[in-house]
Amino acid sequence: MPQTWVSSFSQHPSIQGLRQTLAASVKQPIWWAIPGEAPKSLDYSAACRTCHFVRRSSENRQICQRTFLQALEHSARTKAPHQFLCPIQRYAVCLPAVRNGKVEGALAICHSEQAFSKTDLELARVVVETSLEERERSLELKNLSDAIQPRCVALSTIHTIHRLISSTLDLEELLPRIARLCCQVLRAQACVIWLADRPKRLLVPRAVVSLEKGKDLRIGPCRIGVGVIGEAASSWQGRLKERMMVVPLVEEECLGVILVRRNREAQPFGTLDQEILSTLAEQAVVAIRNAQMYDAQERITWGTIRSLSAILDGMEGHSRRSASRQQLLANVALAIAQRMDLPPSQQRPLQYAALLHDAGRVGIPDEILRKPSKLEPDEFAKVKEHPIQGARFLEPLEVLEPAIPIVLYHHERYDGTGYPKGLKKEAIPLGARILAVANAFEAMISERPYRQAMTTAKAAREIAFHSGTQFDPKVVHAFLRLGAKRLEELALLAAGRPKKNGERGGS
């Protein structure tokens, strides 16, 4: 972007047009765009191409320069055009470039065989004026761009952050993400996010990010109303210190507090930083609230399905798996799904299906379900209907829609000899193939009236033996990679080991 009038003079297209018009009248002019009020010397590289006198010797150039500098000095002093004859008696003119009363340089034209007419001088004046105006315009544009661009980048950053955090509904993923982004945007070395536990009047640290190597922050809970963090939560007021900023996460109530910290080598925080953190906090509040609502919704759904499972359990009496066995089945299915890197959107329906896959057995007479001996063909035909019945029972619940194919096809076999449709290989939904393995494993390690429970190791060997016939080899591979220790852990977890906060009995 041109910053002196000389660069505008040599670059701007409209000035090129004016110069061409003037050149037609003057014939072979030599142009001089001279910056500064009082130049000490002139650059003759362009003039030497046209003027034989200055080309001939440095002495000639000295003679020419003396004449020229005197003329420049004259025009700068009078702030008016000054026409003169050069050493070889050609006509030349100097026009000062004046802006706001200040001489910023001069335009000179020489090597003319005739004196410059009034029209020529007027045209030359327009060239100078236009060059100065263009320079002004360029400077204004640059100043405007310098002022606006950082704000545009900041706005664009806020927009990107909004997109990053608003598409995250898992709090465990969301909070560290917000903390990382706060560190990035504020060039901070650490960020901590506390969320409020209102009944206990506590702020519990939920995300801690420290970029200082070897400095793991040990952050504990804070009491609401006590200390810098607690006061921010009770007063809804942020705090700005040189190396630390605290901003409450406020909606209709205080959801928590964000703290960011810079180390001693970094610049101190300023009010603009506080403004940025407040903007981030406003976005974070919406994202956290959405994630919390989504989590609450998930818990309601999960609770409803567990209740439904328990009701079915009661309706079937002892013939159905106990709640802990259902839980084991769900845990194993989920562990396999996670081992296979299935996205959460496929894991949840699998968990639901694991709890409700035998819902259709409600319609099978008790004497068939409890029969200790081999079933007659007509009895087995009734049993084979339970996946279809189960799928029908689940249809009215919209949230269970993705779980229905899993329930419907969990008795299909990989080689196509299963029921109800005799589907083969990948035609069987992946969730159903996973549930088939988990179901068989759970059944084998459970005691039955007609046989003892197998060990987890033996059950695993049995599943491996049926890989490729009854079960999908990829699912079996993932199942076996869980290992005996993990399978034992899952069994213990299902048997009633106290669950951690927030755990849904899955992983």
Next chain:
Amino acid sequence: MQRSFSLTEVERRILQFFREHPQAVETVRGIATWVGCEAEAIEKALNGLVGRRWIATDETRMVRGYALTQDQRILAQIQETMG
């Protein structure tokens, strides 16, 4: 001893943008707008810079954001390479 890197023009422009705006978190399209290059060329250059850990990323299934690293050792290396 630190490894020295030669930078492509697009990589240089991207790093220049992030050095002028170290707090920025931007998408490929955003960076393409700021540095005046095609998004495809930007994405390719970003992949290289992310591989060197000069540029950090944060992504969801919907969007990927790029930002200048905060690692002081790497920032010094960038400074040395960019001059």
